[in-house]
Amino acid sequence: MNTVLEIKNLVKFYPNVEAVNGVSFAIEKGTCFGLLGPNGAGKTTTIEVIEGIIPRTSGDILYKGKKRDARFREEVGIQFQNTELPAFLTVKETLETFRNLYGRKSNLNELIETCYLQDLLKQDNRKISGGQKQRLLLAMALANDPELIFLDEPTTGLDPQSRRHLWDIVHHIKSRKKTVVLTTHYMEEAQVLCDTIAIMDYGKIIASGPPEKLLEEQCSAIAVGLNEHIDEKILGMIPGSWVMTKTGVEIYPEDLNDCIKKLIDMNIDLSTLTIRPQNLEDLFLKLTGKRLRA
Ligand SMILES: Nc1ncnc2c1ncn2[C@@H]1O[C@H](COP(=O)(O)OP(=O)(O)OP(=O)(O)O)[C@@H](O)[C@H]1O
Ligand SMILES: [Mg+2]
Incomplete structure (x- = not known):
């Protein structure tokens, strides 16, 4: 086994909310891990603490067996649940700007093709639809050819075609031995994409394992x-x-x-x-x- 991410007893408390309360899991290379849970369960907080966007209250986060360092930041890709795109830039300019932030880069044309952005390149960010924005955000998450990709509700608001297109992209990412962590409210999506899921509620994981095994055991x-x-x-x-x-x-x-x-x-x-x-x-x-x- 080749563990990419190991989370031990992660805690994140806000002044009045115990958002994440002792979460532990491990993710193997080349797999897709899904965090499921009702609104407010603590999914986004969990992944943003792991990403290093917000500080933890306590707990351990190990990337490839070590504490996160500059290599972690270089090797992860992140699609946030909510992101404002810079105004006055086109889709292509946004992608190029973002890609230039990294030493290691994906091939630009492949990225455009993978995320199906060919017809939008000259479009101003303010004039793209919700689904088109999701595709651009995904391309931005993949701009550094990441080893570990975090996708926070990547298909919310997408039409059925775009949702399946994203599933194809995730399968393609996994076939290249890269690791995906995603949150979703679509159970069919979790079943199709995730090798392992964890169901969270009130800041804790209440069940975890391969979806088929959980169904066998719990239902x-x-x-x-x-x-x-x-x-x-x-x-x-x-x-x-x-x-x-x-x-x-x-x-x-x-x-x-x-x-x-x-x-x-x-x-x-x-x-x-x-x-x-x-x-x-x-x-x-x-x-x-x-x-x-x-
Ligand atoms: N900056 C913050 N300050 C205080 N409380 C916060 C903050 N961010 C999140 N919370 C609270 O932490 C809890 C977990 O929120 P989180 O965004 O992680 O939920 P989620 O599982 O991602 O939900 P959703 O499915 O709606 O995206 C919620 O009760 C939320 O109100
Ligand atoms: Mg969330």
């Missing part, structure tokens, strides 16, 4: 869907949980056979029954609950 295997509105009293008799949907109900039973038997006993029409495996979104809601965060 009962199935959900039962019915296009029937069923009385809550009946649902209350089935061990597990459930949610109402637009056309009926979805049940997450502890025991599938018992659930179906109870539905038959109650004379529920099962002609619209569907059974599907549980997914990462089900697991996320199970672990973090359904209440909105302050």
